[in-house]
Amino acid sequence: AQSVTQLGSHVSVSEGALVLLRCNYSSSVPPYLFWYVQYPNQGLQLLLKYTSAATLVKGINGFEAEFKKSETSFHLTKPSAHMSDAAEYFCAVSEAQNFGNEKLTFGTGTRLTIIP
Amino acid sequence: DSGVTQTPKHLITATGQRVTLRCSPRSGDLSVYWYQQSLDQGLQFLIQYYNGEERAKGNILERFSAQQFPDLHSELNLSSLELGDSALYFCASKKDQQETQYFGPGTRLLVL
Numbered sequence: 001a002q003s004v005t006q007l008g009s010h011v012s013v014s015e016g017a018l019v020l021l022r023c024n025y026s027s028s029v030p031p032y033l034f035w036y037v038q039y040p041n042q043g044l045q046l047l048l049k050y051t052s053a054a055t056l057v058k059g060i061n062g063f064e065a066e067f068k069k070s071e072t073s074f075h076l077t078k079p080s081a082h083m084s085d086a087a088e089y090f091c092a093v094s095e096a097q098n099f100g101n102e103k104l105t106f107g108t109g110t111r112l113t114i115i116p
Numbered sequence: 117d118s119g120v121t122q123t124p125k126h127l128i129t130a131t132g133q134r135v136t137l138r139c140s141p142r143s144g145d146l147s148v149y150w151y152q153q154s155l156d157q158g159l160q161f162l163i164q165y166y167n168g169e170e171r172a173k174g175n176i177l178e179r180f181s182a183q184q185f186p187d188l189h190s191e192l193n194l195s196s197l198e199l200g201d202s203a204l205y206f207c208a209s210k211k212d213q214q215e216t217q218y219f220g221p222g223t224r225l226l227v228l
Contacts, residue, residue: 032215043118043206044219051215103149103172103219106159107157
């Protein structure tokens, strides 16, 4: 079984400040990990993914995340927040190499607000 | 634009009714996934189809069913609708041997 915990349903940061969104996962097999972003009234857009290659993953819009197996974490960061980053962010896990059962299990999401 | 299309964008209906949601995957994607996003349950996996066959099931109610057609588009059928079925329904598609699911814009269902 797999699960995802996102700490903090709401996070507010000032424009230009560091963004840190937390994600911890649980998986009985090696995981694939994803961060998706959802802008208001839109679908989910992939920000970045970890698929057992480099543990530090860079994504779109200046975001990156680091896979830490010992901490079962995959936190999302961005050095300097921009107003356009305001959105809801979802961390998700799937089972690596479990072809035929690649469902995504999502966290409950973190709403990011940027303060001007 | 992910390349996944969903119709309709919005749907308003009454309790007890039946609706059909449609999804067209990206070109070449054989896998289609359906997810439900609601305020109380969050984002939940419903069902997966692969090249016309059901591959995996999640928390899908018996009142809900899906299918994938030879042209690979998929339909999610929701029947005997209840107020609690009001949600955003997403479709996602994926290519073989790749990890990323690409999501459509969703269908927002409101049951009155």
